[in-house]
Amino acid sequence: MNAPTKLEKKIHTLTHKPLFLVALFASTSMTVLGNVVIAPSLPALNEHFAHIPHADVLVPLILTLPSLFVMFFSPIAGIAIDTFGKLRFLLPSMVIWSVSGVLGFWLDDIYYILISRAVFGIATAFVMTSASVLVASYYTGSERQKMLGVQGFATAGGSAVFLSLAGYLSALSWRYPFLVYFLGFVFFILASIYLFEPKTPKHTLHESHSNEPFRIWAFIPVYFMGFFVMVTYFVSPTRLPFFITQYLHESPKIVGISMAISAVAFGIIALFYERIRIYLSIKQVYMVALAAMGSAFLLFFAFHTYWVVLVGLILLGCGGGLILVNNNSYLFNIAKPHQRGKAMGIMSSFMFFGQFASPLITQPFIRTYGLLELFLGLSVVIFALLGAVSLRKI
Template structure:
């Protein structure tokens, strides 16, 4: 290890550096989590607006659409001009567009601010994730990707709790949580630095290698699939808990937090898991956990089993997402990581956006329990397909 490498290693393991880095990567979780508890109050406040039943949910979902469209653009720009050049301005735009909702009283202006917010999210998410892959290599990268997953899940649980409390006071107050983005921006601007391209890679060789999306299609499909299935948890299980199990709505938030906590804890142990299991074996075990969770929901209708299923779902989803990112960065060339991660972000947010659109027609035709059965079977079919595929 050269003196420069030792210096970089020291810098990238300092506590405040890690706080700045993973605060940046967890920012994007705030996108939907912060606003979701305010939706009922928003619906009531804008009830006099024509088509409010359509427009109010768009406040929650429209940023995801803009992430889908702009993440590949962000990836190309990051690979061309650098990560921090886009991360830092995007953090300011993200925070500014987010807090605007506190002052705006026109739903159309709020929706415009959410569109800008979605574009900024695409750049923050892509550049921050690529920074993690650029700062670390090998098993160290696996460890830090796990920490990133833990920070994301932990941030989700914390911000959901804060937003839930603030939404009880007013629908406006949760928008103020986006002020945290300015704090994260200050930390990032002080501690983060632009990783340099290794000198042993000839520049002409870099430029002559165009980015090809086809080798990444299986990874992108897995990202889309896991997000579409994992988001059945926050969108459908609350109805299952309250309407099928006749439990109190008060325990829904706790139930979702348990799933998020499981997601984060398993991600934190990803590096250790990879010591004993290959990337393919991790996929198989994670898919088995998710498939078993949905089959448990279908067969056993007790709250205790639902909690067990949520733990399995969180563990499976956490493992797949971290494993997917690790595999993506292992096969992507350093000068193509931005583009590779940009498309990954796009497919993952597309899965998140598409989840209710895919599941709702199925529920109307067959029912919620049948959806759980169908998902369980589908996941195990995918497990077999992954098992047969060479990696």
């Protein structure tokens, strides 16, 4: 094993400074703002634009349209950053992300808002892909596992904070949550001061200039898992609010708190990912996470009390957090250094496609069989996937 060079020691020192970590993980957590900030404003937006033809279709698009553009542009972003570098795209994208996000505060035409959301989605694709690949480029081995866990914690923590902030602001006006995107300018300043373009170590330099083609088939299981976990995890924000209010007859006021508890569980388990990997292999982490998610939906189906639902939400958050961090770790392990951007870009595309497809997949099932039957069906499918993973060599 080669001893670290002076340059590598200097990079190690730089990448462990507190303000550097704040800049890095603020950049990676920006993308959670996309849907979280606008979601509480949807009822007020629907009322404000009620006079517009097809407002019932157009208003929800304010929430989902960025996901579609992330899905289409993430692979392009991955190819671009592999070719030209990460910061060259990250910093301008952060500015565009902030400007297009905050524009909704001033716009009063729903079609202009939708155009701004489309631009916002394109910027999100570049921010998400660049920032995630930077984490993989700055750190290696167990250190990378630790930082991927911190990234998951920062993302979930940001989600919980922004969900609470957006809920408060949306009570004042549907316009005010758009102002939260001003935080992007703060994150941009931090990133421009503290982040740097990582250099490839000499002992892997020959890999970076390799002409070895990108073989997508090697990544299909990882991409499928990213898509699958998003389809199932997003049942929580899209279906459980109806379960809590209509089936359990609880107050709508506790829905936000319930979702936040799941996000906190997601973040905490991600933070402990490095320690979990000491005892469990990548395959075993997948199995434990799937068992947690399958058990959560089984609890939703079998026990109709709010406290059991909270336990299920904690299990769902833990399972989802483990799978996403484990997935990124596995992806960066099997991807060549010069292919990480492309590999992560396609991963982002699959994950956002899962978010977008989740209600489209689950709604026909609910219409035909019912919400409780959906929970049972998801549990069966998840445990079947658990069995398949147990038989596969990873």
